Amino acid sequence: MRIGVITFPGSLDDVDAARAVRLAGAEPVALWHASHDLEDVDAVVLPGGFSYGDYLRAGAIAARAPLVQDVVDRARQGMPVLGICNGFQVLCEAGLLPGALTRNGHLHFRNRDQALRIERADTAWTASYEARQRIVVPVKNGEGRYVAAPADLDRIEGEGRVAVRYVEGNPNGSMRDIAGVTSEDGRVVGLMPHPEHAVEDLTGPSTDGLGFFTSILEAAVSA
Amino acid sequence: MIDTVEHAAKTPDEAQPYSELGLESDEYHRIRDILGRRPTTAELAMYSVMWSEHCSYKSSKVHLRRFGDLPRSEALLVGIGENAGVVDVGDGYAVTFKVESHNHPSYVEPYQGAATGVGGIVRDILTMGARPVAVMDSLRFGRADAPDTARVLPGVVAGVGGYGNCLGLPNIGGELLFDECYAGNPLVNALCVGVMRHEDVHLAKAEGVGNKVVLFGARTGGDGIGGVSVLASETFDDAGGPAKRPSVQVGDPFTEKLLIEACLELFGQDLVTGIQDLGGAGLSCATSELASAGAGGMHVDLDRVPLRDSTLTPAEILMSESQERMCAIVEPDKVERFLAVCAKWDVLATVIGEVTDGDRLTVDWHGERIVDVPPRTVAHEGPVYDRPMQRPADLDDLQADDPVRLPRPRTPEELAAHWLAVVASPDGADKTWVTEQYDRYVRGNTVLAQPDDAGVVRIDEATSRGIALALDGNARYARLDPYAGAQLNLAEAYRNVAVSGARPLAVTNCLNFGSPEEPEVMWQFAEAVRGLADACRDLGLPVTGGNVSLYNQTGDVAINPTPVIGVLGVHDDVRRRVPTGWRTAGETVLLLGVTRSEFGGCAWASVVHGHLGGRPPAVDLEAERKLGELLAALGREGLVTSAHDLADGGLAQTLAESALRHGLGARLDLPGDAFTALFSESAARAVITTTDPGGVKTTARWAGVAVTELGVTGGDVLAVDGVADLPLAEVRAAWTATLPALFGTPEATVGAVPAGTVPTS
Numbered sequence: 001m002r003i004g005v006i007t008f009p010g011s012l013d014d015v016d017a018a019r020a021v022r023l024a025g026a027e028p029v030a031l032w033h034a035s036h037d038l039e040d041v042d043a044v045v046l047p048g049g050f051s052y053g054d055y056l057r058a059g060a061i062a063a064r065a066p067l068v069q070d071v072v073d074r075a076r077q078g079m080p081v082l083g084i085c086n087g088f089q090v091l092c093e094a095g096l097l098p099g100a101l102t103r104n105g106h107l108h109f110r111n112r113d114q115a116l117r118i119e120r121a122d123t124a125w126t127a128s129y130e131a132r133q134r135i136v137v138p139v140k141n142g143e144g145r146y147v148a149a150p151a152d153l154d155r156i157e158g159e160g161r162v163a164v165r166y167v168e169g170n171p172n173g174s175m176r177d178i179a180g181v182t183s184e185d186g187r188v189v190g191l192m193p194h195p196e197h198a199v200e201d202l203t204g205p206s207t208d209g210l211g212f213f214t215s216i217l218e219a220a221v222s223a
Numbered sequence: 224m225i226d227t228v229e230h231a232a233k234t235p236d237e238a239q240p241y242s243e244l245g246l247e248s249d250e251y252h253r254i255r256d257i258l259g260r261r262p263t264t265a266e267l268a269m270y271s272v273m274w275s276e277h278c279s280y281k282s283s284k285v286h287l288r289r290f291g292d293l294p295r296s297e298a299l300l301v302g303i304g305e306n307a308g309v310v311d312v313g314d315g316y317a318v319t320f321k322v323e324s325h326n327h328p329s330y331v332e333p334y335q336g337a338a339t340g341v342g343g344i345v346r347d348i349l350t351m352g353a354r355p356v357a358v359m360d361s362l363r364f365g366r367a368d369a370p371d372t373a374r375v376l377p378g379v380v381a382g383v384g385g386y387g388n389c390l391g392l393p394n395i396g397g398e399l400l401f402d403e404c405y406a407g408n409p410l411v412n413a414l415c416v417g418v419m420r421h422e423d424v425h426l427a428k429a430e431g432v433g434n435k436v437v438l439f440g441a442r443t444g445g446d447g448i449g450g451v452s453v454l455a456s457e458t459f460d461d462a463g464g465p466a467k468r469p470s471v472q473v474g475d476p477f478t479e480k481l482l483i484e485a486c487l488e489l490f491g492q493d494l495v496t497g498i499q500d501l502g503g504a505g506l507s508c509a510t511s512e513l514a515s516a517g518a519g520g521m522h523v524d525l526d527r528v529p530l531r532d533s534t535l536t537p538a539e540i541l542m543s544e545s546q547e548r549m550c551a552i553v554e555p556d557k558v559e560r561f562l563a564v565c566a567k568w569d570v571l572a573t574v575i576g577e578v579t580d581g582d583r584l585t586v587d588w589h590g591e592r593i594v595d596v597p598p599r600t601v602a603h604e605g606p607v608y609d610r611p612m613q614r615p616a617d618l619d620d621l622q623a624d625d626p627v628r629l630p631r632p633r634t635p636e637e638l639a640a641h642w643l644a645v646v647a648s649p650d651g652a653d654k655t656w657v658t659e660q661y662d663r664y665v666r667g668n669t670v671l672a673q674p675d676d677a678g679v680v681r682i683d684e685a686t687s688r689g690i691a692l693a694l695d696g697n698a699r700y701a702r703l704d705p706y707a708g709a710q711l712n713l714a715e716a717y718r719n720v721a722v723s724g725a726r727p728l729a730v731t732n733c734l735n736f737g738s739p740e741e742p743e744v745m746w747q748f749a750e751a752v753r754g755l756a757d758a759c760r761d762l763g764l765p766v767t768g769g770n771v772s773l774y775n776q777t778g779d780v781a782i783n784p785t786p787v788i789g790v791l792g793v794h795d796d797v798r799r800r801v802p803t804g805w806r807t808a809g810e811t812v813l814l815l816g817v818t819r820s821e822f823g824g825c826a827w828a829s830v831v832h833g834h835l836g837g838r839p840p841a842v843d844l845e846a847e848r849k850l851g852e853l854l855a856a857l858g859r860e861g862l863v864t865s866a867h868d869l870a871d872g873g874l875a876q877t878l879a880e881s882a883l884r885h886g887l888g889a890r891l892d893l894p895g896d897a898f899t900a901l902f903s904e905s906a907a908r909a910v911i912t913t914t915d916p917g918g919v920k921t922t923a924r925w926a927g928v929a930v931t932e933l934g935v936t937g938g939d940v941l942a943v944d945g946v947a948d949l950p951l952a953e954v955r956a957a958w959t960a961t962l963p964a965l966f967g968t969p970e971a972t973v974g975a976v977p978a979g980t981v982p983t984s
Contacts, residue, residue, distance in 0.1 A: 009569055010477050012391030016667040019684075048665075050389045053477025106968075109384050109660045138664050140388075197664040202681070202798060204664075 105173025308767020395678025737781020804884020
């Protein structure tokens with residue numbers, strides 16, 4: 001299975017995402033933001049970082065990149081897409097996921113090992129987990145506070161679109177402790193924490209993050 | 224009107240503001256002798272910045288020769304003199320690392336000063352041909368509770384984090400210490416480490432007549448122009464010129480990230496003959512150093528330089544310290560491909576000149592010659608001073624004032640209270656408030672980071688080869704005895720690398736001192752350099768380069784001499800790294816090394832009595848080497864489960880940190896009197912845990928290192944015989960509360976972050 005990892009100017013965790021894809025047993029494919037070539041990948045990861053320096057708004061310029069337009073079209077036809085941190089911000093800016101990410105409530109960049117609860121274990125990217133499973137992966141961002149209008153939050157919750165929630169402390173003031181959300185069809189998932197930094201005992205606080213990348217393989221097998 | 228070479232030759236008597244530019248009268252006359260005429264405005268500006276203390280090392284050079292005189296190390300691929308030294312770490316990998324200060328800018332504008340400090344050192348590493356893989360920071364501020372510290376510290380931390388995080392470089396460690404002496408002069412020392420293959424080493428050299436000079440990266444603006452000096456020069460020429468500009472540079476980490484990726488792609492495609500970053504003294508420095516290191520000359524058409532501000536004068540363009548710029552020497556038939564790579568990364572690149580067959584550096588401005596100089600005289604043949612030195616008059620009294628006379632804790636309760644006080648002091652306290660603002664995970668190769676003793680980074684996923692780095696700079700010891708203090712700092716960094724299981728390989732340094740014009744400061748500097756060089760010789764370690772920061776003083780009062788020493792070590796297999804924290808109950812806690820009654824400059828005296836005096840702990844480099852070898856052997860044989868060095872705060876600090884890491888206590892019986900055992904700062908010691916105390920003792924006997932069994936891990940209390948029990952919850956509460964109480968819990972400071980501290984995602 002070929003999983004594309006898009007590099008934008010200012011992408012930082014693209015090497016990490018590619019490593020996680022490889023450790024999960026899939027083939028990472030480097031994709032370049034400015035091309036229109038998705039290179040026949042089966043799924044796409046939008047990695048963390050500061051695409052275009054986060055100028056204007058985090059993710060706002062990347063959401064208009066040529067390749068992201070192609071990703072949006074393919075995602076609407078069911079291609080799985082995972083957005084991590086800056087990638088989540090891009091997916092929200094591109095309209096694939098609801099809500100927005102704003103400056104952390106306390107205004108600081110914060111990097112810590114964060115406990116999360118998997119709320120949906122039936123999306124393309126979370127099928128390897130049990131529902132309500134607790135995992136620990138790093139979170140690190142300055143603009144990770146998930147926000148939406150109260151009515152939208154009720155709707156998102158009602159539709160079961162909250163994929164991952166912060167537990168044992170909310171690192172950035174996200175509304176309703178939301179760490180990640182999914183599209184209606186469960187094929188597109190975005191989250192602020194970094195599962196790709198928790199894939200090896202040597203370098204991560206756990207290997208809990210690997211499940212995001214093995215999930216997509218399971219989804220492909222069952223599809 | 225532009226001051227051309229031709230005009231300068233015709234107007235020898237025109238008065239020039241050399242003194243406002245920071246040049247001495249005899250220095251100015253030397254420039255006239257070199258050129259055989261008066262310098263043009265642009266030339267005078269170039270010489271003034273390049274002959275500044277910062278660029279020329281004119282006061283420190285005579286002493287720094289000691290580092291160059293050290294025996295040649297086989298591990299050293301590139302030595303002192305280049306942008307950074309390069310060390311062979313095995314398997315064809317080379318590592319380059321360096322620390323640099325950005326002290327004064329960080330005091331004036333904490334966020335941008337610290338941010339551009341990181342940016343500058345990263346470009347130095349990149350210039351060597353390496354991919355930067357991690358950063359560290361060593362910070363000093365005035366008293367933690369001083370109002371100005373609350374202004375400077377949050378901005379500096381946000382700046383270090385903001386720039387490094389946005390570049391995608393993990394911050395793997397450093398130091399944060401407080402002392403009244405830094406109140407008007409905080410220290411911001413940033414380290415960067417990069418990795419490359421041996422064959423990828425690049426040098427700052429302009430070779431090959433006809434090769435093009437390409438300036439790439441950000442446009443040149445009016446930021447960072449050397450304060451009074453050049454502004455004075457421009458007033459001299461043109462009273463209606465540009466307004467005064469800030470002398471602190473403004474950083475754009477996004478552009479630097481693009482510059483990194485573009486450079487690595489340029490290196491990869493072999494499109495670069497020589498390369499130099501633009502840091503202090505900007506284009507003046509880059510062009511003169513490139514030309515000086517090469518065989519020929521260089522010509523630059525300055526009007527081709529892309530500008531952010533079209534009103535800049537030629538002298539300002541030459542002096543500008545706008546960030547995120549590089550200068551490369553490129554063969555003519557490779558220029559097109561070079562420009563294409565830059566375009567791919569949205570990096571602006573412009574051919575501004577070429578390598579010539581003469582021996583002059585010439586600069587034209589719209590066809591008129593404004594600079595015509597021998598480049599060596601600008602870059603490498605600046606003035607050298609052997610300044611007067613004098614042992615500080617107060618040193619005898621200071622050394623005689625030994626902490627042995629200070630009242631000591633006597634009861635078990637007092638001992639516990641003093642222990643808690645040291646651990647909860649701003650120097651000893653938990654640094655999470657700072658390190659949470661740094662990304663430690665990016666690139667996915669961080670094996671150990673703060674609060675572990677050393678930062679450890681994997682450099683090869685297939686072989687698990689890696690490196691370890693530590694930065695240490697105890698200034699109390701250096702104040703009491705700069706020779707021994709520098710050695711003790713080296714020994715501590717060496718030990719920190721060794722406890723991680725790595726083999727120490729090379730040394731870098733950032734020497735922060737007061738004004739070299741004060742004989743007592745100059746003596747401190749010379750003694751520290753001599754101490755460091757002697758210790759490096761004894762330990763068989765090369766000094767790969769370094770940075771000197773002088774004039775760190777407010778009025779007549781200099782900072783305590785602060786030689787910050789960095790040690791690089793190599794791990795053949797990072798999977799065998801040794802962490803600092805206790806994780807498993809029932810393991811034996813052992814103390815390696817010998818504890819003496821040594822309290823001079825110790826943390827206990829400082830925290831409890833506000834006292835600084837006596838002599839620092841004895842230096843025993845042979846014991847350090849043996850301890851290092853033992854730790855490496857124990858790590859290799861898998862005989863240790865944790866290891867933590869002893870330094871400021873002694874055993875008290877080490878035990879608390881080891882226990883708090885994973886919330887596991889211990890029951891311990893300390894040898895001798897508990898006070899000395901807890902608070903002495905004797906060097907060459909470490910605490911380890913093991914499941915095989917017999918095996919460790921056998922190996923230690925073979926290595927010649929004393930071993931003392933302290934007790935067993937377990938429980939949630941630090942239970943030490945003769946000391947009141949310290950429940951870990953209580954220690955943790957005190958240890959973690961200090962910095963948030965001083966600088967605010969993030970949740971409580973919404974809307975109160977100082978201006979300019981702009982964190983982004």
